[in-house]
Amino acid sequence: MSLLDNVKVFFDQAAKKMAIDDHVRQMLEEPDRIIEVKIPGTENGKPKVFRGYRVQHNNARGPYKGGLRYHPTVEMDEVVALAGLMTWKCSLLNVPYGGGKGGISCDPTKMTRQELEAISRAFIRQLMPNIGPTVDVPAPDVNTDGQIMAWMVDEATQIAGESMLPLLTGKPVSMGGSLGRTESTGYGVARVGVEALKKIGIEPKDATAAVQGFGKVGGWTAARLYKMGVKVVAVSDISGGYYCKDGINIEDLMKYTATSKGHLIEGFSAPGLTKISNDELLTLDVDLLCPCAMENQIDPGVAKRVRAKVISEGANGPVTADGDAVLTERGIVVIPDILANAGGVTVSYFEWVQNFQHISWTFDEVINKMDSMMVNCLNDVWEVSQKEKCSLRTAAFILSITRVIEAMKLTGKI
Ligand SMILES: NC(=O)c1ccc[n+]([C@@H]2O[C@H](COP(=O)([O-])OP(=O)(O)OC[C@H]3O[C@@H](n4cnc5c(N)ncnc54)[C@H](O)[C@@H]3O)[C@@H](O)[C@H]2O)c1
Known part of the structure; x- marks a missing residue:
C-alpha cells in the first residue's frame, strides 16, 4: 500500500467514528x-x-x-x-x-x-x-x-x-532561523515517547529504547532520550545498526557522525557494541521504539514481532495501515506521526512568529514552549482515545479533523 492509501485508511477510521457526510469527507480529503x-x-x-x-x-x-x-x-x-x-x-x-x-x-x-x-x-x-x-x-x-x-x-x-x-x-x-529548530523534531519524538511510558508506569531511568534512523530526526531523538536518562540500547541507519545491552553513549555517537563519511554510524566503536540489522532493531525487547527513518517500515510481518511497549513515530508513515491494525490488536501504544514528530512544525511556527515580530527567543524558551504544547496535546489525545475506546492515532485524527471542520463551517465552505 502507498503512503496515500495508508493515510486514507487512517483518515477513514476517524471519519467513520465521527459519522462525517460524504461531501464533507471529500472536501477534507x-x-x-x-x-x-x-x-x-x-x-x-x-x-x-x-x-x-x-x-x-x-x-x-x-x-x-x-x-x-x-x-x-x-x-x-x-x-x-x-x-x-x-x-x-x-x-x-x-x-x-x-x-x-x-x-x-x-x-x-x-x-x-x-x-x-x-x-x-x-x-x-x-x-x-x-x-x-x-x-x-x-x-x-x-x-x-x-x-x-x-x-x-x-x-x-x-x-x-x-x-x-x-x-x-x-x-x-544567522538568517532568521530559530534556535532549537534543528533539535525540535527529535526532541519532541523523545519527549512524548517518555511521557507515554510514564502513563503506563515506566520511568525514564528504568526504560530502554531503540531508534531507527540517525539523521535529523533520529539523531536528536536518541540524543534527548540519552539526556533524559533512558538507556538507548540500539540505533541504526541506512548502513546498518548497533546494539549494546548496557546502552550506547549517544553523545559520543553524535560526535562521531558529525565527521563520519555521509554522517553514517558505520565504523563507530565502543565496548560491548555488536552489529544488528534494521529488522532486528525493530523487533528488540525494549520499552520504547522510535522509527525515525522512512515510511512503511512496520508492516504486519514486523508488527507481529514488535516487542516494544510504546512506539513514537519519528518518521512520517513508518507503520503501514495493516501493520497498525496488528499493533493496536496487540495493545502496543503507538504515538502517531502527526503528534510524535510535530515538534518540527511547532518550532517552525515559532520561527515564523519571531520573524514577524523581529525578535529571537532563547533555546530554552523555544524547547520549553514546544514541550508544553506537545505534552498537552498527548494528554488530550490520550483522553479522547480512552473516551472513544480507540487507538491514539484515531483519537488524534478525530481531534484534528474536528477543528478543521469547525473552521470550514465558519467560512461556509461546508
Ligand atoms: N526533519 C524534520 O524536521 C522532520 C519533521 C517531521 C517528519 N520528518 C520525517 O522523518 C523522517 C526522517 O527525516 P530526516 O529529516 O531525519 O531525514 P534524514 O535524511 O536526515 O535521515 C534519515 C535517516 O534514515 C536513515 N535511513 C534511510 N533509509 C533507511 C533504511 N532503509 N533503514 C534504516 N535507516 C534508514 C538514513 O541513513 C538517515 O540516518 C522522514 O520520514 C521525514 O519526512 C522529518
Whole structure:
C-alpha cells in the first residue's frame, strides 16, 4: 500500500467514528490546489528538465505549511499524502496553519552545489505566484536544509523587493532561523515517547529504547532520550545498526557522525557494541521504539514481532495501515506521526512568529514552549482515545479533523 492509501485508511477510521457526510469527507480529503512545474536545470553538467510539485491541501485554519523534499521518488501521490498529514498535524497541535507539501523529483547525490542552488532558485521563482508569508510557507524536508532555504529566501526577496524571511522556515539561525529548530523534531519524538511510558508506569531511568534512523530526526531523538536518562540500547541507519545491552553513549555517537563519511554510524566503536540489522532493531525487547527513518517500515510481518511497549513515530508513515491494525490488536501504544514528530512544525511556527515580530527567543524558551504544547496535546489525545475506546492515532485524527471542520463551517465552505 502507498503512503496515500495508508493515510486514507487512517483518515477513514476517524471519519467513520465521527459519522462525517460524504461531501464533507471529500472536501477534507482532496487538496485545495495542486501545482506541478517544470524546472530547467543540469545534473552532473548535463541539461535536464526536473518536475517540481507543491500541493496545497487545506488552509481553513491558516496558511498552507509543509516541507519541500528533494528525492528521486518524489511524485504527486506521495506529495498529496504528505500535504494531508500536514493539515492534520498542524490542526492537532493547534498551530494556525493549514497543510501543504512539495518537492522536486531529483537525486541530489548526483548534483553539484551550484546545480542544487540553480534548481532551488528556479523552483521558488515558479512557486512565487502561489505562495507567500501568509499564503503558503514551505520548509526543509528530506534532502533539503537551511542552505536551500537561504537561497530560496534570497531569490524571493529579490523578486518581491522586500524581506521575505517569513516565507520559509527552517532557515539558518544567522538568517532568521530559530534556535532549537534543528533539535525540535527529535526532541519532541523523545519527549512524548517518555511521557507515554510514564502513563503506563515506566520511568525514564528504568526504560530502554531503540531508534531507527540517525539523521535529523533520529539523531536528536536518541540524543534527548540519552539526556533524559533512558538507556538507548540500539540505533541504526541506512548502513546498518548497533546494539549494546548496557546502552550506547549517544553523545559520543553524535560526535562521531558529525565527521563520519555521509554522517553514517558505520565504523563507530565502543565496548560491548555488536552489529544488528534494521529488522532486528525493530523487533528488540525494549520499552520504547522510535522509527525515525522512512515510511512503511512496520508492516504486519514486523508488527507481529514488535516487542516494544510504546512506539513514537519519528518518521512520517513508518507503520503501514495493516501493520497498525496488528499493533493496536496487540495493545502496543503507538504515538502517531502527526503528534510524535510535530515538534518540527511547532518550532517552525515559532520561527515564523519571531520573524514577524523581529525578535529571537532563547533555546530554552523555544524547547520549553514546544514541550508544553506537545505534552498537552498527548494528554488530550490520550483522553479522547480512552473516551472513544480507540487507538491514539484515531483519537488524534478525530481531534484534528474536528477543528478543521469547525473552521470550514465558519467560512461556509461546508
Ligand atoms: N526533519 C524534520 O524536521 C522532520 C519533521 C517531521 C517528519 N520528518 C520525517 O522523518 C523522517 C526522517 O527525516 P530526516 O529529516 O531525519 O531525514 P534524514 O535524511 O536526515 O535521515 C534519515 C535517516 O534514515 C536513515 N535511513 C534511510 N533509509 C533507511 C533504511 N532503509 N533503514 C534504516 N535507516 C534508514 C538514513 O541513513 C538517515 O540516518 C522522514 O520520514 C521525514 O519526512 C522529518
